[in-house]
Amino acid sequence: MRSDGTRLDFQIILQWVQPGSAVLDLGCGDGDLLELLVREKGVKAQGIEINEQAIYRCVAKGLSVFHDDLDRGLSEYGDKTFDYVILNQTLQQVRKLDEALQEALRVGREVIVGFPNFAHWSARVQLFFRGHTPITPALPYEWHDTPNLHFLSLLDFTHYCQKRHIQIRRAAFLGEKRMIRFRPNLLAQAGIFLISHDQRPKGE
Amino acid sequence: MALLGLASKATEKNRSLLTKTHTSTLPPSPSYNPKRLGKVQTQFFTFAHPPEEMALESGERLGPIRVAYETYGTLNEERSNAILVLHALSGDAHAAGFHEGETKPGWWDDMIGPGKAFDTDRYFVICSNVLGGCKGTTGPSSINPKTGKPYGLDFPVIGIPDMVRVQKYLVDHLGIERLLCVAGGSMGGMQALEWLVSHSDRMESAIVISTAAKHSPQQIAFHEVGRQAIMADPHWNGGNYYGCALPSKGLAVARMVGHITYMSDVSMAQKFRRHPNGERLHKFSAGCEVEDYLHARGNHFVKRFDANSYLYITRAIDSYDLSRGRDLAEAFRGLQKKVLALAFKSDWLYPPSQTREIVKACKQAGVDTTYCEIESTYGHDAFLLEIEEQTHLIRHFLKRVSDERGSAGEREVRHYEI
Numbered sequence: 001m002r003s004d005g006t007r008l009d010f011q012i013i014l015q016w017v018q019p020g021s022a023v024l025d026l027g028c029g030d031g032d033l034l035e036l037l038v039r040e041k042g043v044k045a046q047g048i049e050i051n052e053q054a055i056y057r058c059v060a061k062g063l064s065v066f067h068d069d070l071d072r073g074l075s076e077y078g079d080k081t082f083d084y085v086i087l088n089q090t091l092q093q094v095r096k097l098d099e100a101l102q103e104a105l106r107v108g109r110e111v112i113v114g115f116p117n118f119a120h121w122s123a124r125v126q127l128f129f130r131g132h133t134p135i136t137p138a139l140p141y142e143w144h145d146t147p148n149l150h151f152l153s154l155l156d157f158t159h160y161c162q163k164r165h166i167q168i169r170r171a172a173f174l175g176e177k178r179m180i181r182f183r184p185n186l187l188a189q190a191g192i193f194l195i196s197h198d199q200r201p202k203g204e
Numbered sequence: 205m206a207l208l209g210l211a212s213k214a215t216e217k218n219r220s221l222l223t224k225t226h227t228s229t230l231p232p233s234p235s236y237n238p239k240r241l242g243k244v245q246t247q248f249f250t251f252a253h254p255p256e257e258m259a260l261e262s263g264e265r266l267g268p269i270r271v272a273y274e275t276y277g278t279l280n281e282e283r284s285n286a287i288l289v290l291h292a293l294s295g296d297a298h299a300a301g302f303h304e305g306e307t308k309p310g311w312w313d314d315m316i317g318p319g320k321a322f323d324t325d326r327y328f329v330i331c332s333n334v335l336g337g338c339k340g341t342t343g344p345s346s347i348n349p350k351t352g353k354p355y356g357l358d359f360p361v362i363g364i365p366d367m368v369r370v371q372k373y374l375v376d377h378l379g380i381e382r383l384l385c386v387a388g389g390s391m392g393g394m395q396a397l398e399w400l401v402s403h404s405d406r407m408e409s410a411i412v413i414s415t416a417a418k419h420s421p422q423q424i425a426f427h428e429v430g431r432q433a434i435m436a437d438p439h440w441n442g443g444n445y446y447g448c449a450l451p452s453k454g455l456a457v458a459r460m461v462g463h464i465t466y467m468s469d470v471s472m473a474q475k476f477r478r479h480p481n482g483e484r485l486h487k488f489s490a491g492c493e494v495e496d497y498l499h500a501r502g503n504h505f506v507k508r509f510d511a512n513s514y515l516y517i518t519r520a521i522d523s524y525d526l527s528r529g530r531d532l533a534e535a536f537r538g539l540q541k542k543v544l545a546l547a548f549k550s551d552w553l554y555p556p557s558q559t560r561e562i563v564k565a566c567k568q569a570g571v572d573t574t575y576c577e578i579e580s581t582y583g584h585d586a587f588l589l590e591i592e593e594q595t596h597l598i599r600h601f602l603k604r605v606s607d608e609r610g611s612a613g614e615r616e617v618r619h620y621e622i
Contacts, residue, residue: 052578052579056576056597059576060594060596063574064542065564065575065576066567076568078568193571
């Protein structure tokens with residue numbers, strides 16, 4: 001892993017994305033990830049973002065971005081328009097998660113999903129012993145003031161993918177400063193998955 | 205480190221979900237130090253001399269055609285830093301700077317000049333009056349060479365594509381092979397779209413603001429009220445009023461309707477009150493400042509605009525259909541251009557939904573597009589008033605277009621005499 005201050009989740013995504021590919025970042029925020037992908041991988045980048053001020057910051061970075069709602073922004077694209085559709089820290093905030101993910105899988109050849117793990121041990125401890133809705137570095141919100149609509153664990157997501165016949169092609173689990181390889185559903189704060197609808201052989 | 209990053213991104217999203225404030229937190233632009241252009245002059249170019257008249261969309265031919273235009277900044281050696289700016293319904297070639305002896309600058313002076321959105325230290329900006337207009341370009345008030353009298357209604361019906369073709373002749377005349385950008389709001393946005401589908405080989409990018417690919421029945425309806433007001437004025441006289449009393453009442457009413465559609469409910473409520481001591485303009489007046497405002501705008505307009513031009517130009521706008529009956533995405537298919545599309549939340553004359561239709565087609569056609577819906581309470585007028593946001597977006601967009609083109613921008617420019 002690089003030690004240049006690049007966010008750990010960005011480093012994973014940077015490793016996975018093929019040079020020169022077409023990338024759509026759903027909920028691209030200030031465009032930091034897209035800017036990195038353009039600079040390091042020469043991708044053709046497009047963002048979708050609902051926050052007007054974030055749009056200004058994306059444009060200042062030279063990115064192309066649509067000011068739009070995630071629940072609406074995808075349907076207008078044709079099948080497999082992008083090599084990758086990225087939902088990094090956005091999935092848990094999408095109103096119609098199932099629909100959005102199916103749409104992302106339709107529009108992208110592959111989809112990269114990153115989200116906080118609700119089953120991290122510190123969340124379990126807070127809920128079990130203290131009886132509070134957990135607050136962790138990856139889930140920093142009070143229950144009454146959170147943008148998150150879905151609270152899922154890494155295990156929930158893998159089960160969901162099985163149920164929907166979605167292939168998990170790669171996965172990475174993140175701790176605060178390093179990768180987690182042992183018991184990720186207990187020890188990882190967040191997970192990133194590369195998924196697709198394709199029926200290609202596993203373990204590629 | 206990593207997860208703190210995640211948290212801050214999520215907080216940003218959280219904020220956007222809950223409230224939308226108008227407090228601008230635009231990133232600082234170190235080089236933003238706008239100055240005004242000094243004195244500018246309108247120039248003229250005449251072409252399509254008979255028998256080589258220009259063929260119009262209608263099949264009729266028109267010539268000679270004189271074009272009034274202004275330029276700001278300097279064309280670089282490669283002739284690659286030219287931007288064509290397109291005006292709205294009542295605009296003209298005087299987009300920026302001051303005419304000799306005048307105190308009011310051009311109509312988009314806030315956006316064009318040294319250090320401004322269309323930075324004349326970097327770019328060569330061109331603006332011309334549209335065909336059918338009354339500010340120096342050939343229109344119904346121009347002299348018909350066949351009769352020696354003003355054209356009046358003998359002036360042929362024109363369309364947005366005809367206006368754009370005239371602009372293309374001007375660009376040819378200026379010796380510019382490829383424009384860096386074609387930009388405009390409202391009717392100017394329609395023209396920028398028309399450039400994009402008809403003359404894409406002559407440009408790198410387009411900026412379309414508060415516009416539509418085609419007028420809706422509601423938009424046509426407001427124009428039709430204006431046209432009927434003009435034609436109902438006895439002085440209109442079938443368009444034959446030059447040298448006599450002008451159809452000022454009718455044109456003023458048309459302009460009043462227009463101004464209503466340019467504002468929003470909120471901007472009107474902020475701007476106008478009832479007169480405190482109940483003064484009224486006439487027996488049936490409500491004594492509200494909005495009435496005085498509309499009268500003032502209407503009366504001011506008749507001094508500077510020709511009623512027949514109003515009829516011809518509104519007809520051109522209302523008849524325009526970018527798609528020509530095709531799927532809009534088909535019209536954009538294969539365009540290797542960059543597009544910046546802007547709309548304003550409170551604009552109900554050209555609502556953001558119409559710009560989103562354009563953006564949707566760009567998306568489907570794979571055109572590299574950026575879209576921003578800017579928070580504003582000014583209604584359609586916002587495109588002339590919300591300077592800070594547009595400046596930020598346009599400056600960065602143009603910088604990217606010129607960087608990727610690999611010329612313009614930073615290179616040294618030399619003065620180019622036309």
